[in-house]
Amino acid sequence: MTDFAATIAFGLVRRLAAAGTGTPSLYLLISDAGAIRAIEADIAAEVQVQLGVGLRSLLAAEMGLDRLEEAFTPNPDRPVTLITLDRWLPKLVIALDRNVVSLTRGGAVLLLANQAVAERLLSAAPNLRNRLSDVLAIRPDEAFGGPMA
């Protein structure tokens, strides 16, 4: 897989802040599987500190197709949505791919996955792939010890 630009949650959320929280954007974030929890905590903390809003955090394995509406409904209090693709869920990915416009209409959407899931997503979801603002390799924020928020 291509080497993607590396970042931490701080740099990612700086980008979102510069673009404006209401701006539709879609990022694919690739991390080591073992670092995903720390990165989720980093993103939540940075969204709160830099944007002054809460993060809407959804775990793909718990989403189910019947909860997609939740992901698609804009929430002005939580304009940044993080969807953690903790394992490969083809039906969910296809549903997200078909509804990519609805998915991003409320603001920024961050898809967080390990490398294997990200590779499958990039090949199986052409609409998502075409709408991506960027693909970034994200790592825990060493300055604050990862999960400490």
Place this chain on the structure above:
Amino acid sequence: MSAEEDLLHLARDRDSQMEAALGAMLIESPALLGRQLRQDLSRQIDSGRIKRTEDRVPQLATLEGGLNELKCPGADFVDGGRLLFDIQLERSQRGWLVKRFRFHLHLPPSRTIGMVRIHLNPGPLHDPIRIPRCHLHVGDSQAHIPFPIMHPRLVLSLICEHIEPDLGVSANHKRAGRKTRNKP
């Protein structure tokens, strides 16, 4: 009561008020304060006052005895100044408390004052008349000028937006058109 005892009493009163202000200034967590300070530094970078620093500044470390320390080893101002700071926090039953901080601002050679240091000592000393717990040094002076207890983010903002742009700028320099920032 002698005049000396009277002054000592007044100085202890002042330090007691500082202690109370410190006790009331609860910090949610050292990591959150670190992220907030990093964001504050980023705003200074965005506004063109500070040069770009590393994303890992300030850095959090755990010290002996459970104290947490946020350390900024150096942030460079565009006109040649340099700021270093460290903040130590101690966990209490109610939350985290600021135990000590040191902000050292080195001003560029064109200034009439070389540096400013703002210190919060880790505890009251035996001579509160001479050394208030929170104090300011101008230049390399050993005079300890009492400084109000305030949140470290506010100290950082005060330094970046008011002290660094203005302190030690000579009248000639000002007349020559150097703009001191944030004047109403």
